[in-house]
Each structure stands twice: as structure tokens, then as C-alpha cells.
Amino acid sequence: xxxxxxxxxxxxxxxxxxxxxxxxxxxxxxxxxxxxxxxxxxxxxxxxxxxxxxxxxxxxxxxxxxxxxxxxxxxxxxxxxxxxxxxxxxxxxxxxxxxxxxxxxxxxxxxxxxxxxxxxxxxxxxxxxxxxxxxxxxxxxxxxxxxxxxxxxxxxxxxxxxxxxxxxxxxxxxxxxxxxxxxxxxxxxxxxxxxxxxxxxxxxxxxxxxxxxxxxxxxxxxxxxxxxxxxxxxxxxxxxxxxxxxxxxxxxxxxxxxxxxxxxxxxxxxxxxxxxxxxxxxxxxxxxxxxxxxxxxxxxxxxxxxxxxxxxxxxxxxxxxxxxxxxxxxxxxxxxxxxxxxxxxxxxxxxxxxxxxxxxxxxxxxxxxxxxxxxxxxxxxxxxxxxxxxx
Amino acid sequence: xxxxxxxxxxxxxxxxxxxxxxxxxxxxxxxxxxxxxxxxxxxxxxxxxxxxxxxxxxxxxxxxxxxxxxxxxxxxxxxxxxxxxxxxxxxxxxxxxxxxxxxxxxxxxxxxxxxxxxxxxxxxxxxxxxxxxxxxxxxxxxxxxxxxxxxxxxxxxxxxxxxxxxxxxxxxxxxxxxxxxxxxxxxxxxxxxxxxxxxxxxxxxxxxxxxxxxxxxxxxxxxxxxxxxxxxxxxxxxxxxxxxxxxxxxxxxxxxxxxxxxxxxxxxxxxxxxxxxxxxxxxxxxxxxxxxxxxxxxxxxxxxxxxxxxxxxxxxxxxxxxxxxxxxxxxxxxxxxxxxxxxxxxxxxxxxxxxxxxxxxxxxxxxxxxxxxxxxxxxxxxxxxxxxxxxxxxxxxxxxxxxxxxxxxxxxxxxxxxxxxxxxxxxxxxxxxxxxxxxxxxxxxxxxxxxxxxxxxxxxxxxxxxxxxxxxxxxxxxxxxxxxxxxxxxxxxxxxxxxxxxxxxxxxxxxxxxx
Numbered sequence: 001x002x003x004x005x006x007x008x009x010x011x012x013x014x015x016x017x018x019x020x021x022x023x024x025x026x027x028x029x030x031x032x033x034x035x036x037x038x039x040x041x042x043x044x045x046x047x048x049x050x051x052x053x054x055x056x057x058x059x060x061x062x063x064x065x066x067x068x069x070x071x072x073x074x075x076x077x078x079x080x081x082x083x084x085x086x087x088x089x090x091x092x093x094x095x096x097x098x099x100x101x102x103x104x105x106x107x108x109x110x111x112x113x114x115x116x117x118x119x120x121x122x123x124x125x126x127x128x129x130x131x132x133x134x135x136x137x138x139x140x141x142x143x144x145x146x147x148x149x150x151x152x153x154x155x156x157x158x159x160x161x162x163x164x165x166x167x168x169x170x171x172x173x174x175x176x177x178x179x180x181x182x183x184x185x186x187x188x189x190x191x192x193x194x195x196x197x198x199x200x201x202x203x204x205x206x207x208x209x210x211x212x213x214x215x216x217x218x219x220x221x222x223x224x225x226x227x228x229x230x231x232x233x234x235x236x237x238x239x240x241x242x243x244x245x246x247x248x249x250x251x252x253x254x255x256x257x258x259x260x261x262x263x264x265x266x267x268x269x270x271x272x273x274x275x276x277x278x279x280x281x282x283x284x285x286x287x288x289x290x291x292x293x294x295x296x297x298x299x300x301x302x303x304x305x306x307x308x309x310x311x312x313x314x315x316x317x318x319x320x321x322x323x324x325x326x327x328x329x330x331x332x333x334x335x336x337x338x339x340x341x342x343x344x345x346x347x348x349x350x351x352x353x354x355x356x357x358x359x360x361x362x363x364x365x366x367x368x369x370x371x372x373x374x375x376x377x378x379x380x381x382x383x384x385x386x387x388x389x390x391x
Numbered sequence: 392x393x394x395x396x397x398x399x400x401x402x403x404x405x406x407x408x409x410x411x412x413x414x415x416x417x418x419x420x421x422x423x424x425x426x427x428x429x430x431x432x433x434x435x436x437x438x439x440x441x442x443x444x445x446x447x448x449x450x451x452x453x454x455x456x457x458x459x460x461x462x463x464x465x466x467x468x469x470x471x472x473x474x475x476x477x478x479x480x481x482x483x484x485x486x487x488x489x490x491x492x493x494x495x496x497x498x499x500x501x502x503x504x505x506x507x508x509x510x511x512x513x514x515x516x517x518x519x520x521x522x523x524x525x526x527x528x529x530x531x532x533x534x535x536x537x538x539x540x541x542x543x544x545x546x547x548x549x550x551x552x553x554x555x556x557x558x559x560x561x562x563x564x565x566x567x568x569x570x571x572x573x574x575x576x577x578x579x580x581x582x583x584x585x586x587x588x589x590x591x592x593x594x595x596x597x598x599x600x601x602x603x604x605x606x607x608x609x610x611x612x613x614x615x616x617x618x619x620x621x622x623x624x625x626x627x628x629x630x631x632x633x634x635x636x637x638x639x640x641x642x643x644x645x646x647x648x649x650x651x652x653x654x655x656x657x658x659x660x661x662x663x664x665x666x667x668x669x670x671x672x673x674x675x676x677x678x679x680x681x682x683x684x685x686x687x688x689x690x691x692x693x694x695x696x697x698x699x700x701x702x703x704x705x706x707x708x709x710x711x712x713x714x715x716x717x718x719x720x721x722x723x724x725x726x727x728x729x730x731x732x733x734x735x736x737x738x739x740x741x742x743x744x745x746x747x748x749x750x751x752x753x754x755x756x757x758x759x760x761x762x763x764x765x766x767x768x769x770x771x772x773x774x775x776x777x778x779x780x781x782x783x784x785x786x787x788x789x790x791x792x793x794x795x796x797x798x799x800x801x802x803x804x805x806x807x808x809x810x811x812x813x814x815x816x817x818x819x820x821x822x823x824x825x826x827x828x829x830x831x832x833x834x835x836x837x838x839x840x841x842x843x844x845x846x847x848x849x850x851x852x853x854x855x856x857x858x859x860x861x862x863x864x865x866x867x868x869x870x871x872x873x874x875x876x877x878x879x880x881x882x883x884x885x886x887x888x889x890x891x892x893x894x895x896x897x898x899x900x901x902x903x904x905x906x
Contacts, residue, residue: 202774257769258762264751265759271745275706275737276760276813277728335750 008211010384014329014341014377018348025355032358036232037170044162044305046350047239048074048298050343052321053328054250055294057342059287060325061254061263063270063334065121067288067318069110069128070295074314076136077102077299082149082309083139085157092156100296107292108285115284129318137311148310151303161242161304164235174231181227185220192216239301246294251339263287267334323370324349327377349373393420396586397442397555402453404437404446411437412451413610419555419603424577424587426597429607429632430832435590438607439557443477444470457555474554478544480563484532491515491528494547518546522576536692538569545576556580557588562596563830566690566858574600592832594625606631633834641865642837644844649868650681653852654821659713661694661701667709671697673876675713679821679852684843686867686884687856688892694876695856696740699823703737704730717821731760736819738810740826740856742803746810749799753791754780756798756809761817783812787842804835811842822846823854828862840866860889874899 009016026033052070059065077099084095110128113119140147151157166176192215199206207215230236254260262283265273274280298317303309328345330337352373356366397419404412412434419425427435440446442455444464455462457473464470467477484493491512500514501507515528522542526535532543541561548556558577562570570593577587577600591597597604604616604623613631616623629640661672672694679685689695700707702715704727714721717733724730730737739746747756757780758765765776780794787808791801798809807827814822824843828836843853843866857863863870864887872880872895880895 204777256771256773258766258771259769261755261759261762261771265748265755268748268750269745272748273759275703275727275739275745277704277726277731277817278759279726279728335748 013380013384014327014344014348018344018351021348021355022351025351025358029355029358033355036229038354038358039226039229040233040237042347042350042354043237043240043243045354046346047237047243047301047305048317049320049324049346049350050243051246051294051298051301052317053324053342053346054246054339055291056318056321057325057330057337057339058250058254058263059121059291060322060330060332061267061334061337062284062287063267064332065114065284065287065334066322067110067125067291067295068122069125069132069318070291070298070321071314071317071319072129072132072136073103073106073292073295074299074302074317075311076132076139077296078303078309078313079136079139079143079149079311081299081303082151083143085151085154086149087143092154092160096157096160096300099299100293103292103296103299104289107289110292111285111288114288115281121288133311136313140309140311148308150308152307157300158304158307159238161238161300162307163238165238165241167235170234171232172234174235177231177236178227180236181224181231184227185223188219188223189216192219239305242297242301246297247339247343254339259283259286264335267331267336320349323374327374329377329381332378345377393422395419396421396458398454398456399438399442400454400456402438402441402451402455404441404451411610412441415453415607415610415612417605417612418615419586419588421586422581422584423602424581424589424600426601426604427588427590427607428592428594428597428604428628430834433607433632433832434610435607436559437610439477439559439588439590442470443467443475443557471551474552475557476548476551476553476555477557478548478559478561480560482537482540482544482564484540484543486533487531489529489531490519490526490535490543490546493532493543494518494528494550496547498551514550515546518549519543521549522546523572536569538565538572541565541569541573542576545573553585555586555588557590559590560592560830561589562591562593564691566692567860568690570596592830594628597628598623598625604628608632608634629833632832640833640837640861642841642844644684644847647682647844647847649683650850652678653681653718654679655716656702657714657716659698659701659715660711661697661708662710664707664709671708671876672701675873675876675878677871677878677881679854681852682847682850683868684847684853684855684866686863686870687854687873688858688860688863688870689856689873690858690896693873695873696825698873699737699825699854699856702730703727703735703823706730706737731817731819734818734820736760736814736817736822738814738822738824738827740829742806742810747798747806747813750797752780753784753789753794753796753798753801753809753812757783757794757812757816760813764816779816780812783816787812788838802831802835804831804838807831807835807839808842811839815846819851821852821854823856825856826858827855828857828859836862860892863887864889864892872896 022033032038055070056067059067080102081095081099084090084098085092110124113124114121137147140149143149166174168174192212196206196212254263262273262278266280266283270280302313306313324346325337325342326332326345327348328337328341328343330342349370352370353366356369395418399415399417402412402415403410415434415438417438427438429435441451444467447465448463455464457475462473485496494515495511499506500510512528519526519528522545524539524542524546526539532540562573565573574596577589580587589600601618603618606613606616606628608631616627616631655678657676659672659675660670663669663671675698677685687695697707701711704724705711706727715724716722722733724733724735743749748759754776758776762771765772765779777794784791784794789805789808789812791805798806801809827843828839831839843855846853855863855866864884867884870882870884870887870892871878872892874896877899879899880892882891
């Protein structure tokens with residue numbers, strides 16, 4: 001029983017660290033970390049990490065491959081969007097379509113180079129990292145005097161990718177937000193219990209009743225806390241819908257579909273996967289095509305949040321995405337890693353960012369702390385893996 | 392009677408949950424070749440790891456007495472200082488470095504701060520001569536064959552002043568000729584007074600070189616046989632290893648009717664993927680009948696694997712010419728997928744390298760080549776997948792507590808069963824099994840042979856590629872002999888003997904170009 005508890009703790013180590021870090025910052029900031037506005041900020045400020053890290057996870061699964069170009073591509077595509085909407089007045093719908101198309105084209109080119117020409121991913125994307133930053137800046141300076149194009153008049157665009165759903169004044173309890181929270185809680189409980197019942201019926205190993213109840217209680221508590229805080233902060237941030245939809249979709253893809261399965265087996269043994277009749281090149285191609293599409297989505301929410309396209313947009317995004325994956329337990333060598341782990345990793349980094357900003361820690365020190373957290377997470381992972389294999 | 396150079400007394404080594412070695416006693420006399428045999432997982436390697444300090448003193452119980460003194464090795468360097476050198480099964484050479492650099496890796500010649508390259512290469516050449524290698528020590532390791540690489544490993548051990556040499560499966564990746572050369576080298580070392588311990592699965596080698604044989608079973612030493620007192624036969628050793636008499640190493644097939652030809656390969660020529668002018672497979676013709684086990688015998692490097700992979704959806708080779716017919720229909724299979732769809736399966740010789748996804752579970756590996764069989768519209772039915780894995784686990788008697796176990800944690804024999812399960816689940820008509828029993832123990836081999844018999848009894852055809860003559864002769868209905876990319880003979884198994892198969896090979900080698 002004791003070893004079982006240890007196992008559960010080990011499995012959820014990052015989640016526990018996340019809670020502890022949150023409590024730490026709440027104390028250090030005199031409670032302001034726990035305020036409704038900061039729950040909201042946690043989501044809106046970090047939405048880009050969740051979406052990019054999802055794409056990065058798929059790339060990393062195929063064998064520790066990364067995309068260094070996504071941050072610069074956000075800058076470039078944002079600039080294109082600015083020109084389309086503000087300068088050319090094409091309107092949100094057309095512009096979004098064109099931006100997505102550009103994302104797909106870039107993804108196809110990148111995927112082709114990596115999967116079919118066998119260019120190492122980090123080199124192919126390093127080229128994009130350099131070129132797109134330059135291209136983005138050039139487009140912006142050619143089309144504006146300030147080096148930045150405002151999007152503040154694009155109401156449809158902003159409504160789609162920023163702002164709040166069913167918004168109410170801050171401080172007032174938003175009922176819809178609470179109802180969504182309750183519905184999500186009920187779904188969670190039903191899901192957890194039905195999974196267990198199904199496993200028991202088939203005679204598989206399942207969690208004990210206690211564990212399932214504990215899981216439900218903690219899950220519901222977390223959801224309701226979030227819903228309550230968001231209800232007080234004026235409603236559900238639109239980007240939360242995007243993030244949740246993407247996270248759920250990719251959880252399904254990675255755990256339930258054959259295509260998702262191949263991402264894992266390629267990362268573990270590409271040759272065995274190929275000889276099992278799977279088109280490994282196509283999977284590599286898909287990984288980078290997918291990454292580019294998610295980068296385009298990231299561009300939407302980032303430029304909508306700042307209501308502008310500017311040349312510093314997307315700086316270090318690629319590093320944040322990689323860090324979220326690594327802290328979330330995604331193997332740097334490929335073959336293992338879960339969306340849920342990545343979500344915890346991304347949230348942890350977000351919490352540290354926000355907490356330090358609230359504490360007034362200067363930017364240099366923030367980077368130092370983030371670097372150490374990243375290193376610590378990897379060391380922890382490797383030590384834990386060592387322990388479990390020597391057993 | 393030589394003097395006892397090494398004595399391991401009451402060695403017990405436990406890993407959490409398992410007793411890997413249980414009160415083992417083991418004695419080696421000076422100047423002898425002592426063979427350590429036993430099934431996989433019996434504890435041979437663990438015992439040698441204890442001896443060489445890989446498991447440091449304190450992590451096991453018992454004493455190691457070497458040259459009359461009790462030794463407490465903390466690391467490999469400690470045992471090497473005393474002259475105990477272990478050569479591991481997997482070659483530990485850096486391909487991109489020269490032979491000389493490899494030989495003195497970690498043991499560099501020169502001063503503390505600078506390597507003396509003249510001394511390095513000079514000494515390296517000296518040791519190479521001792522092992523009978525004519526290559527210069529400045530040649531890159533990747534440019535010499537596996538057989539020679541194994542000799543470099545031995546030269547490397549000699550350079551460490553080895554007095555007691557431990558060879559763990561030294562011939563597992565060598566062909567017959569190279570193996571024989573290596574064993575003869577061991578015999579010549581023995582004449583010079585070197586003591587050696589050899590771990591091997593190949594019992595004919597044991598009989599050939601060993602002075603004494605110690606049998607390990609389930610973590611204990613069962614017996615030590617002295618080859619000079621009585622003649623020790625392979626059957627006698629097997630009896631010790633498995634604890635019972637195996638009367639027939641190859642299970643009989645009865646009542647399997649051999650039907651019509653279902654695969655016919657004609658004028659098949661394959662060129663090397665990099666050196667495009669080199670023919671790896673040269674104008675090969677063969678056919679396979681329903682319910683038949685066709686053996687392809689050839690030494691390593693004869694082009695057997697290349698032939699099989701080129702047939703299996705062109706997974707090997709650049710230019711491939713020739714025709715292939717399945718059930719009378721000419722087919723052109725351009726990818727592994729097409730080959731699988733044409734009901735062909737290729738079970739690789741390299742199960743760790745390109746057969747199994749080691750980090751994933753038995754369940755995931757079993758379904759990998761036929762995901763359609765466990766999914767609807769691309770969505771996996773995990774329950775069905777689990778059931779399939781369990782079904783094959785039971786059918787093939789794979790030893791594992793659960794199919795959720797990582798394949799990497801299984802023994803070689805069980806890994807081979809998972810690999811077979813994966814391909815059986817694709818429901819093939821023809822299975823090409825490439826060295827299906829390499830590196831697995833006697834008991835598991837027998838089970839694999841039974842599986843092969845079951846497959847042909849179901850009307851499937853099996854092409855078995857092997858470099859073990861007794862296996863080819865014992866299991867096949869018909870045998871093709873391959874040498875230097877060509878098929879140089881075909882005979883019925885009933886007419887085949889080790890002598891006439893080897894004669895085929897020697898004739899064709901002599902008759903060919905400068906060999």
C-alpha cells in the first residue's frame with residue numbers, strides 16, 4: 001500500500017510541484033496570485049504555449065525533433081495578417097483564410113524538406129527561424145512608420161481570438177461561467193467512473209474506488225475553483241475555448257488513433273515501424289505540417305491579444321514550447337510523452353512567469369529561474385527513470 | 392592438474408524481487424578454456440558481471456579469490472588491473488575511429504596530456520598481429536567486417552595485459568569461417584598459457600574448444616563437466632541446461648501436405664544501395680510451395696537478408712531486377728505495406744534494431760503491422776487490441792505477467808515470440824523468417840520450431856533463413872544454399888548433410904573470382 005502511494009505521487013510529481021509552486025507564489029505575493037484577474041491572466045498570457053507545445057509535442061514524439069522556426073513564423077504571419085486586415089482591408093474571414101493557407105504551404109514545404117529530402121529538422125527550421133523574423137520585420141517596416149500595425153479596429157478578429165465569452169463586469173459573478181464549470185465537472189466524474197466500470201467489466205486492472213473518488217473530488221475542486229475565479233473575472237476567455245478544444249483533440253489523436261500511435265512508435269524505432277508497413281515519411285511530414293497549422297492558430301491569438309502585429313511578436317516562443325514539453329515529461333529522444341503532461345508543464349512555466357512578474361522579479365532573474373526549472377525537471381525525469389529500471 | 396587461478400565462492404546476487412545468483416560456486420584452473428553454458432536468464436552474464444566489477448563489491452554476497460587473494464572490485468578498472476578482461480557480446484567499438492584509437496580508448500598511450508600516436512599505432516599493430524589480423528591499425532573500424540571487429544576487440548583486451556579473458560558470446564555475429572578462426576585463435580592463446588572463460592549458446596563450439604564446462608541453471612551452477620575425462624556430447628550439455636533429456640531437438644512435422652507453388656522468384660538481382668555497381672544478390676531463382684518450409688542456408692554476408700528484404704516491398708537495395716509471382720500472378724511490391732497486403736511477412740533477424748519497438752508494450756508491438764485489424768476508421772479499439780495481444784501471448788506461450796509489459800524487458804526468446812506474433816497477426820500466406828532462433832536458448836528454440844510447424848500445418852509457407860546448419864537440415868523440407876549473392880545449390884532436406892552443404896559453398900567460392 002505504501003509503495004502504491006509512492007507510485008501515485010511519483011506519477012503526479014509535476015502536478016504536485018505545480019500546486020506547491022502556486023501556493024508558494026500566492027504566499028509570496030500576499031495573495032494576489034490567487035486573485036481572479038490573475039487566473040484570467042494565466043490563461044490569456046500562456047495560451048500560445050499550450051497550442052505551440054501541442055504541435056511541438058507531436059514533432060518531439062517522432063524522435064526528439066523540434067521546430068525552431070515557430071516563433072519567427074508567428075511574427076511573419078502576424079505581419080502578413082496586419083497588412084491583409086489593416087492595410088488592404090480584406091476583412092477578418094478572408095485574412096484568416098489566407099493566413100491559414102500560408103501556414104499550410106509553409107508546413108508542406110518544411111515537411112517535405114524534413115521527411116523526403118532528409119534535412120535534419122533543427123537545421124531546416126533554423127533557416128526559418130532566421131528568415132521569417134527578418135521577413136516579418138521587413139513587411140512591417142514597409143507598411144508602417146512605427147514598425148507595428150494595429151489591429152484594434154478588427155472587431156470580428158478580436159472577438160474570435162481574444163476577449164471573453166458572455167462577458168460581465170469584473171467582480172460580478174458570471175453565471176454562464178459557473179454553469180460551464182458544473183457541466184465540465186459532471187462530465188469528468190461520469191468519464192472517470194464509466195472508464196473504471198468498463199475496465200472492471202472486462203476484467204482489467206482498474207483503480208481502486210478510493211482512488212477514483214479522490215480523483216473526481218480533486219478534479220471537480222480544481223475545475224470549480226477555476227470556474228469561480230473566471231466567473232469573477234468577467235467570463236470565459238475566448239482563448240480558453242481554443243486551448244481546451246486543441247488539447248482535447250490532440251489527447252484523442254495521441255491516445256486513440258492509429259496515426260497518433262505511429263508518432264510514438266517512430267520515435268522509439270523508426271525502422272521497425274517502416275518495416276511494419278507504415279509510411280514513416282508521411283508521419284514526419286504530418287508532424288511539421290501540423291506544427292505549422294498550429295503556429296498559424298497561435299498567430300491569431302497572439303496578434304489578437306496585442307491587437308497589433310509587431311516585430312518582437314513570437315520571440316522565444318519556440319523555446320517556451322520546447323520547455324513546456326520537456327518539463328511535462330515529453331522525452332527529448334522521442335517515443336514518449338503525453339498531452340496531459342505537457343499541459344502541466346506549460347501551466348507550471350506559466351505560473352512561474354506570472355508569479356515572478358507579480359513579485360517584481362526582474363526579467364534577467366526570471367530567465368535564470370526558468371532555466372533552472374527546466375534543468376531540474378529533466379534531471380528529475382532521468383533519475384526517476386533510472387530508479388525504476390534498476391528495480 | 393593446473394592450479395586454481397580463480398575461485399568464486401558462494402556468490403549470491405539479488406535484484407529486488409529476484410535472486411539472480413543463488414550460492415554459486417565456480418572454479419577456473421590456470422591455462423584452461425572454461426565454457427559457461429546455460430539458457431538465457433540462467434545467470435551466466437550476471438556471474439561474469441560480478442567477477443569483472445560491473446556489480447561492485449558489496450552488492451553481492453560471497454567471495455572472489457583470484458590468484459590466491461580475495462578481491463573486492465569496485466569497478467571494471469579494478470578487475471582489469473588484475474588482468475581480468477571481459478569482452479561483451481555487443482561490440483563496443485567506435486565505428487568512426489581507427490583500429491588503433493579504439494584499442495587504446497581509455498587506455499591511451501603517451502603522457503598524461505598528450506597522446507603518442509606513433510606508440511599507439513606501433514603497439515596496436517603488434518597486438519593485431521597476435522590475433523592474426525593483417526589490417527593496419529590506421530584503418531577505420533567501420534571499414535572492416537564484423538569478424539575482424541571481433542578480433543580487434545580481442546586485441547584490445549590483450550593490450551590491457553589480460554591474463555583471464557572472458558568472452559561473452561564472441562561468435563554470435565560471426566559466420567562459420569570467422570567463428571572457427573576465432574576458436575582456433577583461442578586454442579593458440581591457450582597454448583601460450585592464457586586462461587579463458589567463454590559464454591556461448593553454440594554447443595558445437597563448446598565441444599570444440601572447452602576443457603571444462605560449467606552448466607548454470609536458474610541462478611545456480613548445476614554441474615561442471617570435464618571434457619578430458621569423458622567425451623562430452625551436445626546432448627549431454629543440453630540435458631544439464633534444461634534439466635531433462637531433449638530427445639529430439641527438432642520437432643517432427645507429420646501429415647503436412649506440400650501443395651502447389653505459391654511464390655516464384657526469377658532472375659532476382661539486387662544492387663547495393665550506396666555502392667550502386669555492386670551486386671548484393673545475383674540472379675537468384677527460387678520457389679516456395681504451400682505448406683513447405685524452405686531453408687536458405689548461407690554464411691553471414693552471403694546476401695540472404697538483402698534478398699529477403701528486397702522481396703519484402705523493396706525495403707533494401709537501389710536497383711532491383713527480376714520478376715516475382717505470387718500464386719501465379721506477377722506482382723511488383725513497392726513498399727512494405729504492399730508486401731503485407733500481398734500476404735507476405737518478413738520477420739527480421741535484428742529484432743532489437745528493426746523488429747520491435749522496445750520501449751512499447753507487447754500489446755502495441757503485436758498490433759503494429761496490422762492496425763486496421765484493431766481499429767475502425769483510424770480509431771483504435773484498445774479492448775480488441777488487448778484481446779489480440781493476449782490471444783497471441785497464450786498461443787505462442789510468451790512468458791510475461793501481462794501484455795502491457797515493455798518488450799525491452801523480455802528475454803530474447805520471448806521477444807522473438809512477440810515479433811512472430813506481430814507478423815502472424817497480419818495473416819500472411821508466406822513468412823520469411825530471418826535467423827528466427829538467433830541468440831535464444833535451447834528451450835525457446837524448440838518452441839519456435841513448434842510454431843513454424845504449426846504455421847505450415849495451417850497451409851502457410853515458411854522461408855527460413857539460417858546460418859545454423861543443424862537447424863536448416865532439421866527443419867526444412869527443401870534447402871537452397873546461398874554464397875556471395877548467388878544460389879549455389881538446392882537439395883531436399885532428406886539428402887542434405889552438413890558435409891555436402893559446406894562442399895557446395897567451398898566449391899562455389901573456389902570456382903568464383905579471386906576469393
